[in-house]
Amino acid sequence: MERKAEIKRKTFETDISLSLNIDGAGKGSIETGIGFFDHMLNLFTKHGLFNMDIKAIGDLDVDSHHTIEDVGIVLGQAISKALGEKKSIKRYGSSFVPMDETLAMVVIDLGGRPFLVFDAKFPSEKLGNxxxxxxxxxxxxxxxxxxxxxxxxxxxxxxxxxxxxxxFKAFARALDEAARIDSRIEGVMSTKGTI
Ligand SMILES: [Mn+2]
Structure with missing residues (x-):
């Protein structure tokens, strides 16, 4: 059975529809009005072998902030909903991805404890809008x-x-690994019995 979710979220700042299939084939249609962000979300879909459609209309006349933040909220909700009980998932995933002169690492635990460690600095403040x-x-x-x-x-x-x-590519690959079903895992991957 494919693990899917559809989320719609509308505020005074953004109006977002997103559908995600964790067990997809790397296909999708992404429209956020932010060209570079669309490029990144397309890469995420392809390299994670998800299917994802996003239509986001945000207040880009302000700046890119609300649209990007809110697409992140909706994508996070969709991942959580699609994973459901998280039965038999590997739970952990990690990936190193080189891109010419740069090397990125992403490590994920889908154990239910939200945390972000972000160690990256970018020389350019803007890419397009x-x-x-x-x-x-x-x-x-x-x-x-x-x-x-x-x-x-x-x-x-x-x-x-x-x-x-x-x-973004390393994130896609790490999430694909963490979300992958391993038939050897009975219930959830935790000695506590819950994640
Ligand atoms: Mn590129």
Whole structure:
């Protein structure tokens, strides 16, 4: 059975519809009005082998902040809903992804304790109409709404586009691993019996 979720969220700042299939094939349609962010969410969908559609209309006349933060909230909620009871999932996932001169690492625990460690600094403040400081805010929204412990570290790099792309690909691969069903796992992956 495919693990799926659909979420709609509307505020005075943003109007977002998102559908996620954890057991997808890397296909989707992403429209947030922020070109570089769409590029990153498409990479996430492809490299995690998820299916994801997003339509987000946000107050981009203010800046990219609310739209990116709120897409993160909705994606986090969708991950949590799609995973459901988290029965037989591997729970932990990690990935290193190089992109030319840069190397990114992402480590995930889907154990239900939200936390973000974000260790990355970007030389450019903007890529198109996306504020690069919003990358950290996006992942904070995802982590806290998905109940995910998320550690992101960028070891080195110089091109901001490569650096952020490496992070999103590593995030996709780590999440794909953590969410993967392992038939050897009876119930949930915890000696406590609950995650
Ligand atoms: Mn690119």
């Amino acid at each position: 996306m504020d690069t400081e919003m990358v950290e805010e996006f992942f904070r929204s995802v982590a806290f709404n998905a109940g995910m412990n998320l550690h992101i570290k960028l070891f080195y790099g110089s091109n901001t586009h490569h650096m952020i792309e490496g992070i």
